[in-house]
Amino acid sequence: MVYSVAVAGASGYAGGELLRLLAAHPELEVATVTAHSRAGEPLVNVHPHLRSLSHLGLMETSAERLAGHDVVFLALPHGHSAELAEQLGEDTLVIDCGADHRLEDPQDWVDYYGTEAVPAWPYGMPELETADGKQRRSLRSANRIAVPGCNATAVTLAMIPGIEAGLVDTQHIVATLAVGPSGAGRTAKTNLLAAELMGNARPYSVAGHRHIPEIKQNWRTVTDAEIGLTMTPVLVPMSRGILATVVAPLAEGVAAERVDSIWRGAFDGEDFVTVLPKGQVPQVSDVVGSNQALIGVAVDERAGTVIAMCAIDNLGKGTAGAAVQSANIALGLDEHLGLSADGIAP
Numbered sequence: 538m539v540y541s542v543a544v545a546g547a548s549g550y551a552g553g554e555l556l557r558l559l560a561a562h563p564e565l566e567v568a569t570v571t572a573h574s575r576a577g578e579p580l581v582n583v584h585p586h587l588r589s590l591s592h593l594g595l596m597e598t599s600a601e602r603l604a605g606h607d608v609v610f611l612a613l614p615h616g617h618s619a620e621l622a623e624q625l626g627e628d629t630l631v632i633d634c635g636a637d638h639r640l641e642d643p644q645d646w647v648d649y650y651g652t653e654a655v656p657a658w659p660y661g662m663p664e665l666e667t668a669d670g671k672q673r674r675s676l677r678s679a680n681r682i683a684v685p686g687c688n689a690t691a692v693t694l695a696m697i698p699g700i701e702a703g704l705v706d707t708q709h710i711v712a713t714l715a716v717g718p719s720g721a722g723r724t725a726k727t728n729l730l731a732a733e734l735m736g737n738a739r740p741y742s743v744a745g746h747r748h749i750p751e752i753k754q755n756w757r758t759v760t761d762a763e764i765g766l767t768m769t770p771v772l773v774p775m776s777r778g779i780l781a782t783v784v785a786p787l788a789e790g791v792a793a794e795r796v797d798s799i800w801r802g803a804f805d806g807e808d809f810v811t812v813l814p815k816g817q818v819p820q821v822s823d824v825v826g827s828n829q830a831l832i833g834v835a836v837d838e839r840a841g842t843v844i845a846m847c848a849i850d851n852l853g854k855g856t857a858g859a860a861v862q863s864a865n866i867a868l869g870l871d872e873h874l875g876l877s878a879d880g881i882a883p
């Protein structure tokens with residue numbers, strides 16, 4: 538069976554990467570693409586790299602346009618998905634790449650986003666360990682899915698094995714991320730001008746990035762301990778990619794030797810989350826173009842810390858890849874369809 542698909546926000550970066558993946562998907566066929574300021578233009582005017590979809594034209598985004606498809610991917614700015622999704626039938630699978638439906642505690646939304654919260658949807662991170670086993674179970678029957686934030690994906694996956702196994706002190710976790718500007722979207726502002734970004738490294742959202750409550754929510758699925766997370770993303774001149782370095786104190790009485798085997802066991806059997814052999818470090822260039830989260834872990838015995846690193850492509854496993862993987866699971870398809878664990882190099 539071939540499922541018909543609509544992509545809203547198709548002129549953006551996340552929408553473009555979704556379309557690139559969907560164009561090669563054997564069971565999902567893109568029928569409708571919608572946009573806002575670019576509505577009315579041929580899709581290839583906006584995404585010249587998507588030649589195989591040159592028959593498609595961008596239409597204005599509305600519930601009427603999106604209705605009637607088996608699957609609707611929303612790649613819109615925050616605050617736009619709830620109203621559209623409400624008007625789409627229960628028999629339509631809606632996958633939201635935005636943040637609106639990720640947070641379970643409405644107060645977290647109010648505190649970090651400053652607007653009224655809407656209900657949470659099942660969270661599209663299949664490999665996330667939860668109290669009831671891996672998160673993919675709750676995606677199997679879902680008709681609404683919230684795709685994780687890209688920074689949240691890298692930080693969550695990097696440290697969750699140690700938190701689950703009680704190997705680290707969860708009260709003092711520090712995450713520093715090198716991130717590419719495509720994470721901010723195509724409509725990104727003058728502060729991302731090439732002249733200001735090239736040869737630069739600029740921290741942003743210091744002391745309060747909005748992915749902090751999302752990451753804590755993910756980690757709370759495996760621990761009741763109090764969690765303290767300091768997170769600092771740093772914009773660097775690479776178009777795609779995130780390298781998260783997450784540091785936590787080794788818990789008292791824990792032998793450093795346990796770290797490697799616990800991390801490896803946490804993602805055993807997962808094809809899109811890989812823990813590297815001891816001594817190796819993940820690099821962004823190894824994951825660009827892929828749906829892979831590459832993790833490395835080390836112990837600094839002098840400092841008494843665990844250093845967990847995770848590299849992802851923000852538009853791959855960080856958005857569009859996770860969206861397609863989640864859709865595959867919800868539709869009962871092979872989870873790998875349309876996705877690659879391999880990147881492009883050099």
Ligand SMILES: NC(=O)C1=CN([C@@H]2O[C@H](COP(=O)(O)OP(=O)(O)OC[C@H]3O[C@@H](n4cnc5c(N)ncnc54)[C@H](OP(=O)(O)O)[C@@H]3O)[C@@H](O)[C@H]2O)C=CC1
Pocket residue numbers: 545546547548549550551552571572573574575576598611612613614615617634635636685686687719720721722723724725851852855856
């Ligand atoms: N970029 C990334 O790495 C990640 C993005 N996300 C999320 O994915 C979503 C899309 O992000 P991204 O692609 O980066 O953003 P872009 O700015 O690149 O694209 C935004 C898209 O939304 C459309 N749009 C803008 N305003 C409106 C409106 N008022 N009504 C309807 N459509 C509108 C734009 O249309 P037009 O261009 O025609 O005006 C465009 O298609 C966001 O929620 C983002 O948080 C999540 C994880 C990672």
Ligand SMILES: CC(=O)N[C@@H](CCC(=O)OP(=O)(O)O)C(=O)O
Pocket residue numbers: 634635636685686687688689716717718719720721770772
């Ligand atoms: C470079 C940059 O600005 N990146 C974005 C991450 C985008 C993302 O994950 O999107 P959501 O808004 O859907 O959570 C940021 O850190 O806010």
